[in-house]
Amino acid sequence: MTVIRTLDKDKMSVAEGSYAVAHAVKICRPNVISAYPITPQTHIVEDLSQFMADGEISNCEYITVESEFSALSALVGSAAAGARCYSATTSQGLELMHEVLFNMSGMRLPVVMTIANRAVSAPINIWNDHQDSISQRDTGWIQMYAEDLQESSDMTAQAYKVAEDKDVMMPAMTCMDGFILSHVYEPLVLLEQDLVDEYLPPYEPEYTLDPKNPLTFGAFADPTAYTEFRYLQQQAMDNALPKIEEAANEFYEIFGRYYGGLIDEYETEDADIILMAMGSLVGTIRDVVDKLRAKGIKVGLLKVRTFRPFPAEAIRNAIKGARVVVALDKNISLGLNEGALFTETKASLYNTKIDVPIVGRMIGHGGRDIPVKTIEDIVEEAKGIISSGINTESKYADLKEDLL
Amino acid sequence: MSISLGGVCEPGTTRVNKTGGWRTFRPVFDYDKCIKCKLCELLCPDMAVFPRDDGFFEFDYDYCKGCGICANECPTEAIDMVLEEK
Ligand code: SF4
Ligand code: SF4
Numbered sequence: 001m002t003v004i005r006t007l008d009k010d011k012m013s014v015a016e017g018s019y020a021v022a023h024a025v026k027i028c029r030p031n032v033i034s035a036y037p038i039t040p041q042t043h044i045v046e047d048l049s050q051f052m053a054d055g056e057i058s059n060c061e062y063i064t065v066e067s068e069f070s071a072l073s074a075l076v077g078s079a080a081a082g083a084r085c086y087s088a089t090t091s092q093g094l095e096l097m098h099e100v101l102f103n104m105s106g107m108r109l110p111v112v113m114t115i116a117n118r119a120v121s122a123p124i125n126i127w128n129d130h131q132d133s134i135s136q137r138d139t140g141w142i143q144m145y146a147e148d149l150q151e152s153s154d155m156t157a158q159a160y161k162v163a164e165d166k167d168v169m170m171p172a173m174t175c176m177d178g179f180i181l182s183h184v185y186e187p188l189v190l191l192e193q194d195l196v197d198e199y200l201p202p203y204e205p206e207y208t209l210d211p212k213n214p215l216t217f218g219a220f221a222d223p224t225a226y227t228e229f230r231y232l233q234q235q236a237m238d239n240a241l242p243k244i245e246e247a248a249n250e251f252y253e254i255f256g257r258y259y260g261g262l263i264d265e266y267e268t269e270d271a272d273i274i275l276m277a278m279g280s281l282v283g284t285i286r287d288v289v290d291k292l293r294a295k296g297i298k299v300g301l302l303k304v305r306t307f308r309p310f311p312a313e314a315i316r317n318a319i320k321g322a323r324v325v326v327a328l329d330k331n332i333s334l335g336l337n338e339g340a341l342f343t344e345t346k347a348s349l350y351n352t353k354i355d356v357p358i359v360g361r362m363i364g365h366g367g368r369d370i371p372v373k374t375i376e377d378i379v380e381e382a383k384g385i386i387s388s389g390i391n392t393e394s395k396y397a398d399l400k401e402d403l404l
Numbered sequence: 405m406s407i408s409l410g411g412v413c414e415p416g417t418t419r420v421n422k423t424g425g426w427r428t429f430r431p432v433f434d435y436d437k438c439i440k441c442k443l444c445e446l447l448c449p450d451m452a453v454f455p456r457d458d459g460f461f462e463f464d465y466d467y468c469k470g471c472g473i474c475a476n477e478c479p480t481e482a483i484d485m486v487l488e489e490k
Contacts (some may be wrong), residue, residue, distance in 0.1 A: 106410070106411075107410045107411070107412075108409050108410035154488060169410070206408075206409045206410075206412075207408070207412040208411070209484070214414075214415045214416065215408065215412050215413065215415065216412065216413050216414065216415050216416075217411075217412050218410075219411060219413055219417055220417070220418065220421060220441070221411060222421070227405065228407055229407065229411060232407060305420070328471060
């Protein structure tokens with residue numbers, strides 16, 4: 001199944017991406033929102049504070065804090081007390097949360113947080129790439145990347161559904177590209193309360209902080225038990241793989257919209273060249289695929305919607321028939337000169353019988369535009385790989401040599 | 405025993421974590437020098453110094469990790485840090 005939008009025209013409105021997400025959060029009935037404003041996430045929490053001021057969210061506390069570290073720390077306590085919690089952040093703010101991200105997942109608190117993806121300092125840059133969230137990939141948070149505004153909004157409800165599942169109980173980041181998605185206006189359907197109530201039951205925690213029945217959360221674990229905690233977290237991530245698919249299918253049944261679960265394939269079936277990517281870049285590639293298919297070039301798109309847990313098996317199945325795969329990354333692992341999607345996809349092929357050439361192309365860092373022409377050039381280069389083999393395994397596709 | 409979701413447990417678990425096993429040096433009081441100022445009790449990070457009825461103090465060696473803060477802070481040098489024997 002590929003992307004399906006049955007958008008009821010009567011229900012459609014034009015909204016900013018941040019507003020659509022804030023509205024989705026409201027409709028998910030949060031009990032505690034804690035956030036520190038940071039560009040380009042600001043509009044989301046501004047809208048939420050406006051909803052609070054207007055009395056549109058009941059049974060909810062809105063905590064304004066002095067830093068992102070505090071924002072997430074406040075939610076560790078709130079979630080432990082049984083609240084459905086929400087926050088949003090980006091870039092340096094997310095990096096400042098690093099320590100608390102581990103605490104949240106280690107304590108198995110299913111908080112949902114929107115990341116309006118942005119480059120990290122230095123040099124200071126407020127525009128979009130994926131370095132911030134990719135740098136947090138090992139913290140035990142589910143990570144999903146949205147292609148457009150409607151998906152950013154709908155992903156919020158899906159994330160709660162997966163995170164709060166008793167077989168998962170892990171926090172989730174829903175990632176939307178900063179500015180490109182957060183500040184853009186598009187026609188969309190805002191989530192409806194009655195449908196979300198049907199989709200998302202109230203959060204029922206296994207344990208809660210309660211003065212009448214004191215419990216210890218996040219206690220000490222010495223070497224005799226620490227490994228097993230990590231093992232159980234990994235098991236929860238494994239459990240999340242089918243749950244993410246289920247959450248997407250169930251969402252489709254109720255709302256009529258489907259974006260893929262772990263991945264989504266577009267024109268991949270007979271494709272010689274498959275481009276894989278995450279986030280809004282997927283939309284650009286979709287157009288390039290249409291354009292090049294019209295010219296008879298067999299190119300396909302693999303949208304990676306879920307990056308953590310990493311859907312290795314789904315990706316392998318999607319790309320095994322291709323003659324070349326290009327993973328496009330808006331991040332770099334410095335010292336390896338590779339983007340995360342490339343490294344991990346390549347690794348997932350090792351020790352299997354699948355022998356498909358794969359290269360990585362890093363692109364769009366610090367908000368650099370990714371025009372259709374750049375993607376077409378990458379496809380052109382991929383054709384060369386089919387005929388004469390891999391020349392450069394991983395590199396920046398849009399480097400300005402004259403600046404160096 | 406199996407691990408609960410998120411490792412949530414009853415309070416008071418540190419009681420079974422006898423951190424005294426980590427100790428290399430053990431503090432020992434010289435009550436002749438002690439002026440009962442309570443600094444050792446106040447400053448011990450592990451609450452391993454306990455008051456006695458006579459106003460002097462005692463160590464709980466099950467939990468004293470041997471950091472030496474009490475000995476360092478005692479104004480009359482009434483606490484000696486002695487190497488633990490096997
Ligand atoms: S050595 Fe450290 S842990 Fe032990 S009693 Fe003194 S201050 Fe407390
Ligand atoms: S700090 Fe020294 S003098 Fe004061 S009560 Fe403790 S042992 Fe005695």
